[in-house]
Amino acid sequence: MTELFSLKGKTAIITGGGSGIGKAIAHAYSDQGASIILVGRREALLEEALGERDGFTIATDLMAEDASQTIFSACNTLNALPDIIVSAAGLNPRKHADEVDQETWNKTIHLNLSVPFFLAQAFAPNMKANNWGRIINIASLQSNRAFTNGIAYGASKGGITQLTRAMAEAWSKDGITANAIAPGFFPTELTAAVFDDDKMSAHHASMTCVGRNGELSDLAGPAIFLASDASSYVTGQVLPVDGGYTAK
Ligand SMILES: NC(=O)c1ccc[n+]([C@@H]2O[C@H](COP(=O)([O-])OP(=O)(O)OC[C@H]3O[C@@H](n4cnc5c(N)ncnc54)[C@H](OP(=O)(O)O)[C@@H]3O)[C@@H](O)[C@H]2O)c1
Numbered sequence: 001m002t003e004l005f006s007l008k009g010k011t012a013i014i015t016g017g018g019s020g021i022g023k024a025i026a027h028a029y030s031d032q033g034a035s036i037i038l039v040g041r042r043e044a045l046l047e048e049a050l051g052e053r054d055g056f057t058i059a060t061d062l063m064a065e066d067a068s069q070t071i072f073s074a075c076n077t078l079n080a081l082p083d084i085i086v087s088a089a090g091l092n093p094r095k096h097a098d099e100v101d102q103e104t105w106n107k108t109i110h111l112n113l114s115v116p117f118f119l120a121q122a123f124a125p126n127m128k129a130n131n132w133g134r135i136i137n138i139a140s141l142q143s144n145r146a147f148t149n150g151i152a153y154g155a156s157k158g159g160i161t162q163l164t165r166a167m168a169e170a171w172s173k174d175g176i177t178a179n180a181i182a183p184g185f186f187p188t189e190l191t192a193a194v195f196d197d198d199k200m201s202a203h204h205a206s207m208t209c210v211g212r213n214g215e216l217s218d219l220a221g222p223a224i225f226l227a228s229d230a231s232s233y234v235t236g237q238v239l240p241v242d243g244g245y246t247a248k
Pocket of ligand 1: 015017018022040041042043060061062063089091111139140141183184185188189190191
């Protein structure tokens with residue numbers, strides 16, 4: 001049974017792997033036996049997150065036009081094309097609809113929605129050749145509901161849920177599943193504005209069934225499930241990991 005959840009012999013690439021949710025998922029995969037490739041801009045952070053674990057880091061800006069090809073080439077050169085892709089790099093500009101300019105909009109949609117697609121597209125041929133692949137996108141509570149100052153972020157995360165379904169439709173016959181995790185509120189750099197505000201943080205905790213906000217360790221089990229053989233007949237789905245926020 002434990003073999004079902006094993007990631008031995010697998011290689012996982014995790015964007016945003018230097019911090020927060022990406023780092024937590026990367027460590028969970030490494031603990032299950034996977035080799036991990038961590039992608040982000042801050043090299044020191046990536047190296048610290050990798051530590052002594054098996055794998056390597058790619059310090060690059062995913063906003064660059066040819067980022068997916070750069071990453072593909074780096075992996076290919078090292079003969080380490082990934083079996084598992086987690087797109088956790090993201091940004092939330094937290095601007096009101098009246099204030100969002102074109103640049104903010106483009107950057108948010110590009111990093112949160114376009115990069116997960118083009119990165120998966122770059123690695124899909126190899127996954128197809130192996131008849132095995134796992135794509136895990138990161139959705140949000142804002143995939144389904146509007147939060148204050150979330151217009152660009154919410155649009156990108158709404159898009160992620162449909163991108164996930166469309167990826168599943170395109171590639172599942174080739175052994176590649178595509179799913180998303182929709183986290184509730186987890187304390188990371190991205191959510192500092194929420195967790196620095198005790199009232200806001202308590203409000204979100206009270207919105208859950210469990211009665212607390214997320215801890216990064218809560219993501220390990222769901223992320224391992226979606227990356228392993230345990231989920232081979234699960235595709236095109238969004239799994240809320242939100243303490244029941246969306247159930248209430
Ligand atoms: N925390 C939550 O409660 C929550 C809830 C729902 C969804 N999410 C989603 O979870 C994902 C991870 O966010 P997080 O909460 O873990 O926040 P985080 O710690 O701030 O992670 C964001 C990551 O994205 C990377 N990144 C940002 N811009 C980049 C760029 N241009 N090129 C390469 N990497 C870039 C950052 O690394 P560098 O700055 O070093 O590049 C960082 O590691 C995001 O998609 C977010 O929307 C989070």
